[in-house]
Amino acid sequence: MTSPQPLTDLMWAHWKTRTLLAAIELGLFAELVKGPLTVPEVRDRLGLHPRPVTDFLDALVALGLLRRHHDRYENAPEAAEYLDPGRPETYLGDSFITQCAGMGDDLTSVLRTGEALRGARDGRDFYAAVYHDEASVRAFQRDMTALSMGSARAIAEKFPWHEHRSLVDVGCAEGALAGRVLLRHPHLNAVGFDLPAARAGFESYTSQLGVADRTRFAAGDFFEDELPAADVLVFGHILHNWSEPRRIELLRKAHAALPPGGRVLVYETLIDDERRRNAVGMILSLIMHVEVPGGSDYTGAECERWLRLAGFDKIHVEHLDGPESMVVGVKSAA
Numbered sequence: 001m002t003s004p005q006p007l008t009d010l011m012w013a014h015w016k017t018r019t020l021l022a023a024i025e026l027g028l029f030a031e032l033v034k035g036p037l038t039v040p041e042v043r044d045r046l047g048l049h050p051r052p053v054t055d056f057l058d059a060l061v062a063l064g065l066l067r068r069h070h071d072r073y074e075n076a077p078e079a080a081e082y083l084d085p086g087r088p089e090t091y092l093g094d095s096f097i098t099q100c101a102g103m104g105d106d107l108t109s110v111l112r113t114g115e116a117l118r119g120a121r122d123g124r125d126f127y128a129a130v131y132h133d134e135a136s137v138r139a140f141q142r143d144m145t146a147l148s149m150g151s152a153r154a155i156a157e158k159f160p161w162h163e164h165r166s167l168v169d170v171g172c173a174e175g176a177l178a179g180r181v182l183l184r185h186p187h188l189n190a191v192g193f194d195l196p197a198a199r200a201g202f203e204s205y206t207s208q209l210g211v212a213d214r215t216r217f218a219a220g221d222f223f224e225d226e227l228p229a230a231d232v233l234v235f236g237h238i239l240h241n242w243s244e245p246r247r248i249e250l251l252r253k254a255h256a257a258l259p260p261g262g263r264v265l266v267y268e269t270l271i272d273d274e275r276r277r278n279a280v281g282m283i284l285s286l287i288m289h290v291e292v293p294g295g296s297d298y299t300g301a302e303c304e305r306w307l308r309l310a311g312f313d314k315i316h317v318e319h320l321d322g323p324e325s326m327v328v329g330v331k332s333a334a
């Protein structure tokens, strides 16, 4: 006899996420930022029905998202840092709404038809659709910042930045990676390279962080234009948007833009080489199939092969944070 628990765990995992989504949609965490509240206060402020509200709040306590002292509820530290919309630098609430509410409903049809959401044919269609106005560009960028923050902090610590003076964050979005690294390493300068629509977000984010005097935004299309030169070129969550030949093309461009001794750094939700353990990596790969045909996540070994084809050596793979890892390669002197 086997236990049904691996299956029922998945069912409860869905409900745990659903409960969190309801709290985000209702504005609960934002309300608790103002101070601890009792059940009747939460009920009144959010306009909730009295019957389910105590179970709702205590379920969030059990999930570790709220804390209860006597009859008052407050945000747990993780909720205070990542679910407070007043902290856009780390806010993950919008990511939960875009990643979890509704989008996965299309997975079955994508698996049947191979057609991506909104009929996108490749990453270009995807970004053209997502960047339809300034507000949606900013929402996408904030999402990226929140999702990449763990990796950005880990890269600021683990990469040998003291050996280099400059970096280009290729497909920088708001510049979360460049911002974190520059805050930690005052000797560095950075260029954020992205489509023109990303400029306003990048410039506002880096000036909020106080690193604008050491950053510059370069507008361009990484398939049409050369990449700016620097000691280190970073690709964060870039390669998984594109087909394999496109990935190799970008890495070859990076090789051309680096000086001898320069490094390329690819960070991504890398799938483990055996394709057995990093479920998040494989699920994110499914999300790529939903969003952009040709897009998918990949293993460290696959990335290492592309880096070698592009001319890099001394390649290593290193874990960063949660399900994310980086692959680093060196451009050796000819």
Ligand SMILES: C[S@@+](CC[C@H](N)C(=O)[O-])C[C@H]1O[C@@H](n2cnc3c(N)ncnc32)[C@H](O)[C@@H]1O
Binding pocket: 123, 127, 144, 145, 148, 170, 171, 172, 173, 174, 176, 193, 194, 195, 198, 220, 221, 222, 223, 235, 236, 237, 238
């Ligand atoms: C998935 S986001 C990753 C953002 C950031 N590197 C991170 O890890 O959070 C991909 C980025 O690539 C940019 N991008 C997409 N197509 C591009 C192109 N053809 N040329 C330059 N940037 C592009 C997008 O605008 C977006 O900012």
